[in-house]
Amino acid sequence: MSADASSPRGPWPTSSSSPPGRSTSSAIDPKRVAELTEREEREFLAKRQRSRELWQGATHSMPRGVPSSFQDTPPQPVFIDRGQGSHVWDVDGNEYVDFHNGFGVMVVGHAHPSVVAAVNDRMARGSHFAQPVAEDAAVAEELTRRFSQPQWRFTNSGTESTLDAVRLARGFTGRERLVKIEASYHGHHDSLMVSVEPAPDLMGPVDHPNSVPYCEGIPRANVDLVTVVPFNDLDALERAFSHHDDIAAVVVEPVMMNIGIVLPDDGYLAGVRDIAHRHGALLVFDEVKTGVTIAPGGASERFGVTPDIVCLAKAIGGGLPCGAIGGREDVMATITDGRVAQMGTFNGNPLTTAASRATLLEVLTPGAYAHFDALAEELQGGLDGIISEHDLPFHALTLAARGCVTYRKEKVRNYRDYLDIDKSVPYLSWLYQSNREVLMAPGAEENWTLSVQHSEADVRRYIDNFAEFARDLTSA
Template identity: 35%
Template sequence: MLEQAALSPPPLIGPRSAETFGRARRVFPDGTTRVTIERDPIPRYMHHGESAFLVDVDGRRLLDLNGNFTTLIHGHAFPPVIKAVTHQLRSGCCFANPTEIEIALAELLCARIPHLDRIRFVNTGTEAVMFAIKAARAFTGRPAIAKIEGAYHGAYDWVEVSQAATPQTWGDPEHPAPTLHYRGMPRAVLDDVVILRFNNAEGARRLITEHAARLAAVLVDPMPSRGGLISPTPDFVSAIQETARRHGILVISDEVLNLRQGYEGASALYGLAPDLFALGKIIGGGLPIGAIGGRSEVMAVFDAASGRPALPQGGTFSANPLSMAAGLAAMEALDRAAFDHLERLGDKLRIGLERIIARHGAPLSVTGAASLFRLHPRRKPPREFRETFLTPREVAVMTELTRFFATEGIVLPNAAAACLSTPMDEDDIALVANVFDRFLNQRASLLDTIKG
């Protein structure tokens, strides 16, 4: 067992957070409304955000590397978004009728992202993925999908399969076993999900071909966050795309998170030409949003102009004008110069972290691209999901890393994608690097507990 003395005390959680959590436990099942909320040992409650920083209810200011799970690419309270939403709020927050502003945001996205001919707005990334899969089924007449082991695509039974597979459940490397995600999940769902291993090109070709007759789509996250934040190899991208095309299977690119990799998104960076996209997060400017988009002939399944469409889709708050206004303001500000700025900062930080690791000889590694990065308690970066599975000692190291950053005034996600935002500058990058350097200096004995 790990020596308790090797661990630092929990980061300062002020009395107001403690009091607030006490209230929350009386109305929420576990005191929160999202399973993703980090607690050590309780959540830190936030009062407000300002630019790249958060201020908690006890007045503590922290550099935010979470960005509401990579959503806030412009940081908090971005002035153009505040202005746009305030203006729209005075005109009304939602209507049963369409508005001009939804067309403006759709025009921007369709003009910017290759292969995005038509688009539909929904309210979350989960909805975007769900309706993209339904669109693929409606277009092909087939029920099944293939997805990457360990990849997160929201809360829809079929995409939750093997989202949290373990060495005890994930099965044969050549034929990964589809695994249930929650107690009571219908086992029948497993029959319509084929599991692929990330960057295993030959395995992807073989499994897609083997199940081709019933596959509607291959669902791909170009760089799965929970799968390690690893870039796809060209061979893997080609294997998926070419095999799917050969068998009339659609390719869905889930860029809910990874659209932030570049001006045209992640698929364009990695040579993927999807039939459908699932979008979200940054396109809403900090307000709830999701979108399904893709080739005109596929998106025609939503067309209700001549009666009932092949795929009916609606939602009370879909394309609500507040999200549309916020999203348009945020995306207009995300010009090529903004992406170049984020790329420079991201490269500088990842290179800096790698140099610090090398100098200390620490059993850690860095993955990521553009404005995203993730630290791993392994000397060699993982190549796929199975190599990201952590031992109890490695979990303790990552918990301590997040805890140490919190005590130094930085929010660092635990074993997940961290992100930069446009208000950040080189001083912020230097701060992150310096805190990481101090962690390696002060926690050397803890790092010695893992082999890496």
């Protein structure tokens, strides 16, 4: 039971759709998936009637009834009323353990006392001046300690961070071309909205992927300045440099998190750095999703590779809009010298930096990361056991506060591997969690974020729900 004809939804795939030429694994019965999906969608819609009313009403003033197209997902959006600790409540009164956590933002949990106190104190003393405040330097110094980047500037989102990184790289090198990874998402600016999960009939050959605009409205000139390569393929990256002498930077998610979680092969990130440097280009890490979530110093720390520029946002802000870019002294000197413009009315906003300071110095302590690791171990062990017991062609992956179930038996190394996944199965799993009091980020990626306020009981609820899903999926 997908959204009906009166729904404001646009042309999005229904729950039963599968990628062209793909089918559900032989271990999974497609008819069983469809049957369970219909049942779970009926329950989902029945329990969220107020959300549906708000959604349909909002279409009069907002396209698709939501403030961001990412929020319009089958079978309908869920409107949230409030959050506290590791839980959120929707407008229909349904309570959830929050594994979504605002697309990876809320590693502090909801209404964390330290963040609330810092923001309230700052608010009482003024919320915006467009002048520097003392907390700006305190946050920059802590980011230097964590990420080994000596100079920092602030932004207001991950999109702004990667936008500024591109401008820095082009200004520093005097070149214009970018290399990006097929299926990585780096925000919604034109320079990098290229080949973000391109359609199979458009993506081109694996050894030479096409550069495909994400949507209409992106100038062809921008697309033509982007060369696309697969993740975990150093040979493809080397070929890109052999064909182009105008590459300013390689922009990469050190751990891909737009298609579940895809880990770098051993030595891959160091290899990317070495190839880029040998050809006079910079390495940019987009750590908007990995920054401070998979280690105190993100992927840079976890994998022991320091890029030339690192982009942060999401989790560093304690729930407020935020972003930051850090870089080498000589790269950031292009800002100091006035060669590259980096600016913004809300950069270093006092509320944001107060929340960031509390997040980094008071909440995300060594004890917080020990807590993440303990919860991740519980999740990994529980999910591995269920997958093994039911002989499911899935695997689980955990990285501190982040993790996912990948609905493929074999490791996913790149976008082409990910296309083997029939999205109807993770969609069904998402419905099971939603209907059993766990809120997940929508989509086939099954990517979760934990918070410092999550408990063992919270992760056990996810595991128990997954166990019920597995039993129902494999029952006759």
